[in-house]
Amino acid sequence: MFFGIMTMIILYLILKYVLEWIKYFNSLDPRLGQSTWRWSYDYPVIGERDISDLDDRDFVRLRRKRNKIITFMYSIVLIMFIASMSLLSEILIFFLQ
Numbered sequence: 166m167f168f169g170i171m172t173m174i175i176l177y178l179i180l181k182y183v184l185e186w187i188k189y190f191n192s193l194d195p196r197l198g199q200s201t202w203r204w205s206y207d208y209p210v211i212g213e214r215d216i217s218d219l220d221d222r223d224f225v226r227l228r229r230k231r232n233k234i235i236t237f238m239y240s241i242v243l244i245m246f247i248a249s250m251s252l253l254s255e256i257l258i259f260f261l262q
Contacts, residue, residue, distance in 0.1 A: 166252070166255045166256065167180055167252055168250035169248065169255055170252065171251060172248050172252075173245065173249065174229055176241060176244060176245045176248060177212060177245070179240065179241055180241050180242070180245065183234060183238045184201060184238065184256060185242060186234050187201050187234055187235060187238065188201070189232065190227065190230065190231040191231070193227060193229055194224055196224060197227070197228060197238065201235075201238075202235070203235075204232050204235055204236075205228045205231065205232060
């Protein structure tokens with residue numbers, strides 16, 4: 166149970182660090198928006214003109230970096246969910262014995 170709690174604390178600190186990186190990337194260009202949980206699209210959407218790498222190289226590369234960080238954030242959230250289920254089962258086993 167101790168290792169489960171330590172794992173959750175470490176994952177929480179990593180998640181806070183990644184969220185600060187997302188806020189940092191959002192502040193670099195106003196076109197990215199202020200959303201923390203949403204990817205920016207890299208593909209053509211009907212009715213929206215996507216910016217290719219040739220149109221605005223710096224913005225597209227910034228957007229792709231931000232999307233990678235958001236993907237990393239989602240993977241941390243998934244790992245935290247699995248770890249929390251493991252920790253919950255350990256707590257239930259401890260109290261129900």
